[in-house]
Amino acid sequence: MNARTTRTLAAALSLTAALAISGCSSDSGSGSGSDSAGKSGADKPKMTVTGAYMPEPVNDKMAGAFMVIKNDSKTADKLTAVTSPLSDDLQVHETKDQKMQQVAAMDVPANGELRLERGGSHIMFMGLKNTPKVGDKVTVELRFEKADPVKVELDVKERTYNAQNTSAH
Numbered sequence: 370m371n372a373r374t375t376r377t378l379a380a381a382l383s384l385t386a387a388l389a390i391s392g393c394s395s396d397s398g399s400g401s402g403s404d405s406a407g408k409s410g411a412d413k414p415k416m417t418v419t420g421a422y423m424p425e426p427v428n429d430k431m432a433g434a435f436m437v438i439k440n441d442s443k444t445a446d447k448l449t450a451v452t453s454p455l456s457d458d459l460q461v462h463e464t465k466d467q468k469m470q471q472v473a474a475m476d477v478p479a480n481g482e483l484r485l486e487r488g489g490s491h492i493m494f495m496g497l498k499n500t501p502k503v504g505d506k507v508t509v510e511l512r513f514e515k516a517d518p519v520k521v522e523l524d525v526k527e528r529t530y531n532a533q534n535t536s537a538h
Contacts, residue, residue: 412444413442413444413515413516413517414440414442414444414445414446414477414479414513414515414516415440415441415442415516415517416438416439416440416446416477416511416513416516416519417438417439417441417519418436418437418438418439418511418519418521419436419437419439420435420436420437420532421434421435421436421521421522421523421524422434422435422436422523422524422525422526422530422532423435423494423501423507423523423524423525423526424525424526424527424528424529424530425501425502425503425525425526425527425528426494426497426500426501427528428500429496429497429498429499429500430495430496430497431493431494431495431496431497432455432456432493432494432497432501433487433491433492433493433494434451434485434491434492434493434494434507434509434523435485435486435487435491435492435532436485436521436523437482437483437484437485437486438477438482438483438485438511438519439481439482440477440478440479440480440481440482440483440516441480442479442480443479443480444479444515445476445477445478445479446476446477446513446514446515446516447474447475447476447477447513447514447515448461448474448475448477448483448511448512448513449473449474449512449513449514450511450512451492451509451510451511451512452509452510452512453494453507453508453509453510454498454508455494455497455498455499455501455507455508456494456495456496456497456498457496457498458494458495458496459492459493459494459495459509460492460493460495461473461474461475461490461492461493462490462491462492462493463475463489463490464488464489464490464491471493474514475490477513486532487531492509501525502525503525503526503527504525505525506522506523506524506525507522507523507525508520508521508522508523509521509523
């Protein structure tokens with residue numbers, strides 16, 4: 370194994386342990402969200418984000434981000450990348466059979482949503498430039514195959530925070 374693979378595996382194992390310890394629930398809720406800006410064509414999906422947060426990182430090595438990405442269009446799309454001033458190495462991870470793995474993209478179904486939640490699919494920040502504290506906000510930009518990029522502010526929450534479904538319908 371090369372050093373990057375070893376580092377990635379160590380980070381994945383550490384995050385898995387941290388998520389297990391913090392009581393990984395998979396409820397997601399609404400919170401401050403962002404819309405994509407710019408041109409909106411009939412065939413171009415428009416994404417909105419709710420419930421975006423990051424548990425306070427234990428150290429500057431890694432952090433996770435969770436949210437719900439909604440696609441209210443008739444066109445399916447894919448989350449293809451995430452960027453942030455907090456880290457130069459952001460990864461999209463899926464969890465299958467209790468194993469976390471990096472993926473190149475995640476589907477955002479037409480008239481559906483992609484849930485990034487504790488114990489499931491999520492965004493990983495590797496090698497943080499600083500360690501955000503509870504109450505801070507972390508900016509990320511979500512990039513999609515078809516939709517315009519979406520800027521999102523993640524609320525930094527307590528490490529044990531679990532999102533609650535507070536959406537009013």
